[in-house]
Amino acid sequence: MGRKVSMVIPVYNESVNVGVILQAIRCEFKNLDYHYEVIFVDDGSSDDTLDLIKEQALTYDNVFYLRLSRNYGHQNALKAGLDNAKGDCVISMDGDMQHPPSLLPKMLAFWEQGFEVVYTRRLDTEGVGFFKKLSSKLFYKVINFISDVKMEDGVADFRLLDKKVVAKLKEFKETDLFLRGLVKWVGFNQVAIDYKAAQRHSGKTKYSLSRMIAFAVESVTSFSVRPLIFSVYLGFILSLLTILIYIPYLANAVMTKNHFPRWASILSLVAFFGGLNLTLIGIVGIYIGKLFMQSKARPNYIISETNKPIKEKIPAHDIVEF
Ligand code: UDP
Ligand code: MG
DSSP states (O other): OOOEEEEEEEESSOHHHHHHHHHHHHHHHHTSOOEEEEEEEEOSOSSSHHHHHHHHHHHOTTEEEEEESSOOOHHHHHHHHHHHOOSSEEEEOOTTSOSOGGGHHHHHHHHHTTOSEEEEEEEEETTOOHHHHHHHHHHHHHHHHHOSSOOOTTEEEEEEEEHHHHHHHHHOOOSSOOHHHHHHHHOSSEEEEEEEEOOOSSSOOSOOHHHHHHHHHHHHHTTOOHHHHHHHHHHHHHHHHHHHHHHHHHHHHHHHOOOOOHHHHHHHHHHHHHHHHHHHHHHHHHHHHHHHHHHHTOOSOOEEEESSOOOSSOOGGGOOOO
């Protein structure tokens, strides 16, 4: 028998999908020579997702669940799964069948060839609206423009990580997690697989527009201080422009002794610099906020219930025992 594979699946109100994805995974592993475990991370679902997972866990002894004490978000749920996975490699995938389990053999084959990170690239999602497509394109364009870590279009949290990489990721104590970026950042031998994403098996997306915007801000501010530098440039250029605009007026006033309307110039200056200040303070504020959150060093999640022994080397502050 081969090495051990941990599957990590964050689920948030995915009741119908739990059984479906589990069956699909079982099917794939039937033809593969690996031990495997499936870890569902229930990210505070309010439907019967947890009950259905528990049912499966009774039937299959390689099915585990980690119930988070509330909804901590996809990234933190993933981290909880990674922290508690014991396999020689960990494969993370969404619980809605948008990440095809049929890619598993190919991912594992790359791993056997010595790749430590096998990530996947979504080519095109069937049945996904124009807006979501556009926003995801824009998302990567903006991130790559503004951020220090380059990311590829369509790379989601469907990937295989060798245990070496997982061990490194476990050491990360970032409050604001953006795993896609972190995985790219840690390096190692990486390889990509392209796939065509399917539609959600059931239910609807948990990423609303506001969540997507929050995600985009997260991905930039957790990887780059470039917005701070931008703001300095912006401030400098705007100030320069103001001076240039006012030079002719000033010259005119001096030469011809005609006054130009002072109220207009004062008003525009006040409004202009007021806006500029707000922008810059806002950007600085985001980073200060991050320092504040990080300085509290709160855990990324709290596990309230599990059928998995979680005593191993996980840093003590990640687990609150009940
Ligand atoms: N998810 C989660 N916590 C959340 C939101 C989503 O664990 O707060 C899970 C969700 O159940 C799914 C995966 O993360 O398995 C991806 O979410 P979704 O399909 O809604 O995102 P999309 O595919 O639309 O980007
Ligand atoms: Mg999805």
